[in-house]
Amino acid sequence: MSSKKVSPVMVEIIRNAFISIAEEMNASMLRSAYSPLIYESKDCSVGIFDKDARLLGQASGLPIFLGNLGTCIEILTEKVGIENYQAGDVYMMNDSYLQGTHLTDITVIAPIFYQEELVGFSASRADGGHIGGKDLGPSSDSTNIYQEGVRIPPVHLVTRGVVNEELLDILALNSFSHQARRGDISSQISACHKGNQRLCELYDKFGKETIEIATEEIFRQSETMDRAAIAAIPDGVYTAEGYVDNDGRNNQTVPCKVKVTIEGEELTIDLTGSSGPTEGPLNCGRAQTISACRVAFKQLINPTQGVTGGNFRNLHVVIPEYSIFNAKEPVPCQWYFTILGLLIDLVVKALADVVPLNAAGAHFGDSMVASFQKFDPRFGKLYHHTEVTVGGWGGFEGGDGESCVYNATNGDFKNVPVEELEHRFPLRVLSYQVRTDSEGAGKYRGGFGGIREILVEDEGNTLCLWLDRAKMTAWGLFGGEAAEAPVVIINPGTEREERFNKVSSYTLHKGDVVRIMTGGGGGFGNPRERDPERVREDVENGYISPERAKKVYGKIS
Numbered sequence: 265m266s267s268k269k270v271s272p273v274m275v276e277i278i279r280n281a282f283i284s285i286a287e288e289m290n291a292s293m294l295r296s297a298y299s300p301l302i303y304e305s306k307d308c309s310v311g312i313f314d315k316d317a318r319l320l321g322q323a324s325g326l327p328i329f330l331g332n333l334g335t336c337i338e339i340l341t342e343k344v345g346i347e348n349y350q351a352g353d354v355y356m357m358n359d360s361y362l363q364g365t366h367l368t369d370i371t372v373i374a375p376i377f378y379q380e381e382l383v384g385f386s387a388s389r390a391d392g393g394h395i396g397g398k399d400l401g402p403s404s405d406s407t408n409i410y411q412e413g414v415r416i417p418p419v420h421l422v423t424r425g426v427v428n429e430e431l432l433d434i435l436a437l438n439s440f441s442h443q444a445r446r447g448d449i450s451s452q453i454s455a456c457h458k459g460n461q462r463l464c465e466l467y468d469k470f471g472k473e474t475i476e477i478a479t480e481e482i483f484r485q486s487e488t489m490d491r492a493a494i495a496a497i498p499d500g501v502y503t504a505e506g507y508v509d510n511d512g513r514n515n516q517t518v519p520c521k522v523k524v525t526i527e528g529e530e531l532t533i534d535l536t537g538s539s540g541p542t543e544g545p546l547n548c549g550r551a552q553t554i555s556a557c558r559v560a561f562k563q564l565i566n567p568t569q570g571v572t573g574g575n576f577r578n579l580h581v582v583i584p585e586y587s588i589f590n591a592k593e594p595v596p597c598q599w600y601f602t603i604l605g606l607l608i609d610l611v612v613k614a615l616a617d618v619v620p621l622n623a624a625g626a627h628f629g630d631s632m633v634a635s636f637q638k639f640d641p642r643f644g645k646l647y648h649h650t651e652v653t654v655g656g657w658g659g660f661e662g663g664d665g666e667s668c669v670y671n672a673t674n675g676d677f678k679n680v681p682v683e684e685l686e687h688r689f690p691l692r693v694l695s696y697q698v699r700t701d702s703e704g705a706g707k708y709r710g711g712f713g714g715i716r717e718i719l720v721e722d723e724g725n726t727l728c729l730w731l732d733r734a735k736m737t738a739w740g741l742f743g744g745e746a747a748e749a750p751v752v753i754i755n756p757g758t759e760r761e762e763r764f765n766k767v768s769s770y771t772l773h774k775g776d777v778v779r780i781m782t783g784g785g786g787g788f789g790n791p792r793e794r795d796p797e798r799v800r801e802d803v804e805n806g807y808i809s810p811e812r813a814k815k816v817y818g819k820i821s
Contacts, residue, residue: 278470278482281466286311289388290324290325293454296450297448298444302392305650306677310386314385317337319334319572326675330675331552331556331558331559332363332555336387336551349375356416360597361409363389364551364591367395367412367598370390370392373387376464377460383472388455393441395445398412400440400646400726401650406596406598411596432446435449494526497615499528502615503524504611506520508606508736509733511542511546513543518603521537522534530578531578531579532579533579536582538589544596548600549600552604557579558579560608560611563608563672564611605673606733609627612626613739624660625704625744626786628738631653633650633731634731636649647689651716654669657669664709665786667784690722693719698713698806699713699715700712700809701812703807704740704744705817706743706787706794707788707789709798716780718778719775728770741789742789754776756777791818799819
């Protein structure tokens, strides 16, 4: 063990350098990606890690991606053997049962060598869309993993700097957009190369010993803060339970049960009693379940502090072997994240009474996906647009929930701009607005859901929908009320009006209108105690109707 000391100033310089490296990796990928789902929506994440797969730095991205990239490195190392990594190597995988997500998410990992010694890894994950499967877009009714696309185990993508073009050909030909799939994977490789380059430059600047000592101090600080925060919570067992609407194959609710145990500095999340594997595509891989528990932990424990390899050492997760949270072949996993959004909210609900200042009413909870596809035989091209839609978050002590933002699993996700959508696809956005009266009422109300109305401009389009939280909407806390449910209305107000929340390959016709209405967030505290001035402002802004203001809040100033 070195006796060298590193000053607190140097520790902070290196901490922020790690983050800057990750941000530059992310920028490299976004600027070179081919799919709007990546370069516009930012359905991706990156990070750099030390040789033991401990996180050094990450860019803003999808929290549930960021929480398990290290796990993917560990899985890869177990297969390859740490002694067999070589400079210039890059690996990839997408297997739902290993990395935990659906098959359209591709994870790319590159070992980092400095002066011929393995010092770390760079990693990226991105969802470029279709990678095979029974439908042109995502499927809401798949019953096994083979219907959802091509499974990729941990494999060599680049060997000593030489790209495996044949592998890229196979993946591209199994995607509806051959060029885009190749381009997206190449953008992930470039992101990893950028991370490798910048970390080696950091070693050149400060020296290996200084960086490694600073890294251990960063990890120590993160762990110390986590342990102190848990120690401040009263010991005990805290529970919550809920359910998602259905698994896409039948109309039965799917239960999720959470037991949180606090014992000294340790926190355990036990999912025993939750649903077994489902017939439909609601199942989630173990690695991603642990990642979601980390998201829930971070929402409550030191949420303003960055995440490093020192975090989560006092978090323990118990996952039943035969359960929806531990997907195994051949169960389908396309919509794995729906149960995770519920899991995150339930952990907060379980601990709300003992950490009320960090708790909030439930948020709208699901990604609320609407996906449009059209194959144009004139050009041999398939158009594919996926909407991950926004909704409301829960109110909290001292503040209202945010309106029209993405859910907890999607984090830094962004809208596809209306101009981009209309330029690239045979669709037109008729309206995009806040959904009036969709909030959960409270002293601090929940945020509002959104309305996005889309006109189909030609024939041959199909629609896939996956919206949840209609049966168990976002609940309130401490007297706050539940929010409105989501719904999609096809051709609203006409004789052909239909309502769905989940559907696969639904045929759309020229002139059809798809109105996507998402739910709000749960309220916090008694609505009758809400500041009348805030009620008046919401009415003036059109967020709450005068009728609802009088009925629920009891007053308008």
